[in-house]
Structures are given as structure tokens and as C-alpha cells.
Amino acid sequence: MxxxxxxxxxxxxxxxxxxxxxxxxxxxxxxxxxxxxxxxxxxxxxxxxxxxxxxxxxxxxxxxxxxxxxxxxxxxxxxxxxxxxxxxxxxxxxxxxxxxxxxxxxxxxxxxxxxxxxxxxxxxxxxxxxxxxxxxDKFPTPSMDDKGPKNIAETVAQNVGVAKANSPWVTLFVLGVLAGAYIGFGGLFAASVTFDAAPIVGIGIKKMIGGAAFSIGLMLVIIAGAELFTGNNLMISSVMIGEITWKKMLAKWGVVYVANFVGSVLLALLFYFSGLWKVGGNALGAAAVKVAYAKVHLSFGEAFVRAVGCNWMVCLAVWMALASRTVIGKIFAIFFPIMGFVAIGFEHCVANMYFIPNGIFLSHWAGVVPAGLDISSLTWGAFLVNNLIPVTIGNIVGGVFFVGLGYWGAYLRPSYAK
The missing domain is CATH 3.40.50.2300 (Response regulator)
Known part of the structure; x- marks a missing residue:
């Protein structure tokens, strides 16, 4: 029986x-x-x-x-x-x-x-x-120890990716809005503690401090719970083992991407109406405009390549966070890769959904725009064409090919092929 x-x-x-x-x-x-x-x-x-x-x-x-x-x-x-x-x-x-x-x-x-x-x-x-x-008897005894790389690959492909693909649309959208805001919080925190730091500590240390502060964004996403487009690029491994379809993955990516944009712009508007950008005689606002201006003036190739490196590191942070079964372990797993990608200067599409709209909003205030910047080129069209499109493509390449498909090929493909 x-x-x-x-x-x-x-x-x-x-x-x-x-x-x-x-x-x-x-x-x-x-x-x-x-x-x-x-x-x-x-x-x-x-x-x-x-x-x-x-x-x-x-x-x-x-x-x-x-x-x-x-x-x-x-x-x-x-x-x-x-x-x-x-x-x-x-x-x-x-x-x-x-x-x-x-x-x-x-x-x-x-x-x-x-x-x-x-x-x-x-x-x-x-x-x-x-x-x-x-x-x-073939099953090993479970452990509360951290997971190894092969075990993470199995968890991502068989559980995490499948659960995301089967989540209700409304749930994904709400969690996507939260993730956009959380990444925006990271960007706002980083800007708030570094906007006047370079003359004191130098550019290198300033970038490292900014990266350390920015890491709070992904910590909120992973630990508090939210859906981030760049992290969801790892769903590719579930497609490769046949657990979900390409159509379902791309549809869920689209929902989360739009929701991330909504959450990011929402936080940019909150910052704009808060008046916090007036700190230091509008210095914080001027720094925000300068960051946005620099991002929309990257060449397509520069934006793309920087985005590849960015999501390679972001997906590794997500990957390592899945290895840990404790909150403190997840924090350390997230902190160093995120600090690294920000300090290096890589480009993240969801972070830019906050940074560039933030600069566009503030560029209309007299006394905020730094001298020498032609803000006529800081537009929504420039944001889309010069930054968001190449950075999104680069992020997908970095997350899908270098992490998702990389670990699928290393740990899942041989057994799947059998």
C-alpha cells in the first residue's frame, strides 16, 4: 500500500x-x-x-x-x-x-x-x-550549513526560478515596485553620504563609501523580499532544465521591469518634493544632476560593457546570498559584490531608473544645475536611448550568460543531458 x-x-x-x-x-x-x-x-x-x-x-x-x-x-x-x-x-x-x-x-x-x-x-x-x-538512502542528510555552488545551482533552477515564474502577476508587480524603491534608497543613501566627500577623502575612497552605502538596496530586496529585474535574469537556468518556458520567463521579466521603473521614479519624486536636495546649499541636488548628466552622455558601447560587469556582480551577490541560511550571512554575501560594482563604476538599469529621472526632475530648478552643463541634453529621450536601452541589454548579458548559463553549464547540464 x-x-x-x-x-x-x-x-x-x-x-x-x-x-x-x-x-x-x-x-x-x-x-x-x-x-x-x-x-x-x-x-x-x-x-x-x-x-x-x-x-x-x-x-x-x-x-x-x-x-x-x-x-x-x-x-x-x-x-x-x-x-x-x-x-x-x-x-x-x-x-x-x-x-x-x-x-x-x-x-x-x-x-x-x-x-x-x-x-x-x-x-x-x-x-x-x-x-x-x-x-x-540516496538522499544526503540535510544540514543548516551554507549551501555549496552545485546546491545553489539546483535551488535556483528547480525552486527559485519556478516559484517566480508561477507567482501571480499582481504579486510580482507589487514586489517589483518595492524593489525599484529599495534600489533607489540605496542610490539616495550613497549620494547623501558622498556628494561632498571627494575633496576630503579622494575619489577612490568616496566611490568605496558610496558602494558600501548602496549595498543596502539589494539587502532590502533579498532579505525584506522584493522582485528585481536584474536578479531575475537567473531564471534562465529554470528554462534550460525545462522547468519553465521562455515565454513565461520573458513575460515575468517584463512585469518586474516595468514595476521596478515605477518604484524607482516614485522614490525620485519623493526625494524631489522632500526638499532634501537643498542640503549644502543645493550641493546634494547639484551632485544628482551631475550624475544623471554623466550617465546619459556615455557612448552605447561604454554603457553596454559597464552594464555587463554590473549584473555579473549583482547576480553573484544574489547567488551567494542563496548560499547562506542566516540573515547575517546574506548581508555579507551581498555587501562586497555590490560595493565592488558601484566603486568600479558599472551601470545598473534599475539604479539608473532612479538616478537619471532624479537628475531630470532637479535640473529644472535654478541654482541646482552645475556650471558648464548643458541640461538641454538631459531629457527622457536621452535617458531611454543613451542609457536605459544599452544598460538593460548589458545587464541581461552579464546575468544570463556569465552567471545563469555559466553555472547551468558547470553543474546542471551534464546530469540534464543524461
């Missing part, structure tokens, strides 16, 4: 993954996005394993686990969470869970956790346990 599994999670991508992984191993999998329905199913049915998410709308997963222990004591309950911590794992165990698994996870990781949970819960069922162990 096939083992029976109940999966309770409001993320349909997780439900689909569990059905695919454990359905292939002979499980009869019952998925539900509704915790209340999950409790009803657990009451009226007998399940060998119940997988339950920690954070669901209107429900605390820990309370659901405690209730499952009462309603279905014979089931091995496993909790997973996108917000892992030792304290949360300990509390889940106290309330009846057999194990705890942080998201995102690979098929090997969740397979090993389920194996261990069943062994703990049903040690008396030796025959069933031996049959299950024969299937699951």
Missing part, C-alpha cells in the same frame, strides 16, 4: 514540487493551500507524513502543528519555513513536529528530512521503514 502524504502550504510552487518529488517515489500526495482544510483532512484521514509551512495567511504554522499532533498523532509531521531559525525549529519540535526544514530546499534535502521523520515516528513499523529507506 502506498504511503500517504498531506502537504499544507499557501505557495502552489511548493505543493507542485512535493507532488512531483514524492509522487515519483510512490506517495499518494494530497496538497492544500488552506490550513483549515488541511486540519479537516488530517482529522478524517490517515497520513504517514504531513508537511506544513510555518507562515500562512491567517494561521501560525506552529499552532497548526500542535493541532495536527492532537488530530493525527500517528502522522510524522515536518515543518518547513522560508524564515529559518534555531528557535523556530526548537519550538516546532516541542509542538510535535518530527523535523524542520528551511526554504528553499532541494529534492534531496526534503527527501532526507521526510526519511528521518518517518524513522523517528514509526520505528515500530520495521517493514515499511526498510522499504522507504531503500528508496531514500
Amino acid at each position: 502506498a504511503e500517504r502524504m498531506l502537504v499544507i502550504d499557501d505557495d502552489t510552487a511548493v505543493l507542485e514540487s512535493c507532488q512531483a518529488i514524492f509522487g515519483a517515489e510512490g506517495f499518494e500526495v494530497t496538497p492544500t493551500t488552506d490550513p483549515a482544510e488541511g486540519l479537516k483532512l488530517a482529522t478524517g484521514n490517515s497520513y504517514d507524513v504531513i508537511l506544513c509551512d510555518w507562515k500562512m495567511p491567517g494561521f501560525d504554522g506552529l499552532d497548526v502543528v500542535a493541532e495536527l499532533e492532537k488530530r493525527s498523532p500517528e502522522s510524522a509531521v515536518v515543518m518547513f519555513s522560508g524564515y529559518p531559525s534555531v528557535g523556530r525549529a526548537t519550538e516546532a519540535m516541542k509542538r510535535g513536529a518530527m523535523d524542520f526544514l528551511p526554504k528553499p530546499f532541494t529534492p534531496e534535502e526534503i527527501g532526507a528530512v521526510v526519511q528521518k521523520a518517518i524513522r523517528r515516528k514509526h520505528t515500530q513499523e520495521k517493514k515499511a521503514l526498510r522499504r522507504f529507506e531503500k528508496v531514500m
Whole structure:
């Protein structure tokens, strides 16, 4: 008789993954996005394993686990969470869970956790346990240690990219607007602490300080949660292993790109109406105009090449952040590549969605435009043609070819080809 599994999670991508992984191993999998329905199913049915998410709308997963222990004591309950911590794992165990698994996870990781949970819960069922162990022995024991490169490649291709592709349009748009604003916060912070620093510390140190400050933007995107076009270039690996289609990836890229622009311009308008650009006798505003002017006067080739280097480093920051299972680890993974790309002088399309509109808005104020700048060339058309188009193309090349396809070729293509 096939083992029976109940999966309770409001993320349909997780439900689909569990059905695919454990359905292939002979499980009869019952998925539900509704915790209340999950409790009803657990009451009226007998399940060998119940997988339950920690954070669901209107429900605390820990309370659901405690209730499952009462309603279905014979089931091995496993909790997973996108917000892992030792304290949360300990509390889940106290309330009846057999194990705890942080998201995102690979098929090997969740397979090993389920194996261990069943062994703990049903040690008396030796025959069933031996049959299950024969299937699951190939899975390594999960760890709270940081993930290695191959494991990150699998996580990006099999979980992260698929989840993004299957996210609702409205969710992606809202998170995209937030990401545009978050990157804008990074740009505003960097400008605010460096606009008058060069005469004091020199250009090199000024750029390094600006890069350090700018890194807060991607930290907000990764840790607080948002959708950034440049980071989403890594979805290419999900396309290459056949998990999502080109059409779906490009459609979701388009939604996030437009949303990033909306969020960036929104923050530029907030800065404009705040009057903060008047700091230092309009010096902060003058610096913003100067930055925008310089960006729209790059040649197509310069903008493109700088953008390639930029998203190579940005996607590496995202990649390394996925390696860490702790917030502090993610912060350090993000900090150094982002500080590096800003200090070097690379070009980021979403950052420029803030910097250049910001300069355009401020260029209409007398006393803000630096002497010698012909602001007639600082226009929306120049922004689009001279900067946004070449930088966007370059960012795609840097993220897709040098990171997404690079690690797909290194770790996923051989096994996929088999």
C-alpha cells in the first residue's frame, strides 16, 4: 500500500514540487493551500507524513502543528519555513513536529528530512521503514550549513526560478515596485553620504563609501523580499532544465521591469518634493544632476560593457546570498559584490531608473544645475536611448550568460543531458 502524504502550504510552487518529488517515489500526495482544510483532512484521514509551512495567511504554522499532533498523532509531521531559525525549529519540535526544514530546499534535502521523520515516528513499523529507506538512502542528510555552488545551482533552477515564474502577476508587480524603491534608497543613501566627500577623502575612497552605502538596496530586496529585474535574469537556468518556458520567463521579466521603473521614479519624486536636495546649499541636488548628466552622455558601447560587469556582480551577490541560511550571512554575501560594482563604476538599469529621472526632475530648478552643463541634453529621450536601452541589454548579458548559463553549464547540464 502506498504511503500517504498531506502537504499544507499557501505557495502552489511548493505543493507542485512535493507532488512531483514524492509522487515519483510512490506517495499518494494530497496538497492544500488552506490550513483549515488541511486540519479537516488530517482529522478524517490517515497520513504517514504531513508537511506544513510555518507562515500562512491567517494561521501560525506552529499552532497548526500542535493541532495536527492532537488530530493525527500517528502522522510524522515536518515543518518547513522560508524564515529559518534555531528557535523556530526548537519550538516546532516541542509542538510535535518530527523535523524542520528551511526554504528553499532541494529534492534531496526534503527527501532526507521526510526519511528521518518517518524513522523517528514509526520505528515500530520495521517493514515499511526498510522499504522507504531503500528508496531514500540516496538522499544526503540535510544540514543548516551554507549551501555549496552545485546546491545553489539546483535551488535556483528547480525552486527559485519556478516559484517566480508561477507567482501571480499582481504579486510580482507589487514586489517589483518595492524593489525599484529599495534600489533607489540605496542610490539616495550613497549620494547623501558622498556628494561632498571627494575633496576630503579622494575619489577612490568616496566611490568605496558610496558602494558600501548602496549595498543596502539589494539587502532590502533579498532579505525584506522584493522582485528585481536584474536578479531575475537567473531564471534562465529554470528554462534550460525545462522547468519553465521562455515565454513565461520573458513575460515575468517584463512585469518586474516595468514595476521596478515605477518604484524607482516614485522614490525620485519623493526625494524631489522632500526638499532634501537643498542640503549644502543645493550641493546634494547639484551632485544628482551631475550624475544623471554623466550617465546619459556615455557612448552605447561604454554603457553596454559597464552594464555587463554590473549584473555579473549583482547576480553573484544574489547567488551567494542563496548560499547562506542566516540573515547575517546574506548581508555579507551581498555587501562586497555590490560595493565592488558601484566603486568600479558599472551601470545598473534599475539604479539608473532612479538616478537619471532624479537628475531630470532637479535640473529644472535654478541654482541646482552645475556650471558648464548643458541640461538641454538631459531629457527622457536621452535617458531611454543613451542609457536605459544599452544598460538593460548589458545587464541581461552579464546575468544570463556569465552567471545563469555559466553555472547551468558547470553543474546542471551534464546530469540534464543524461
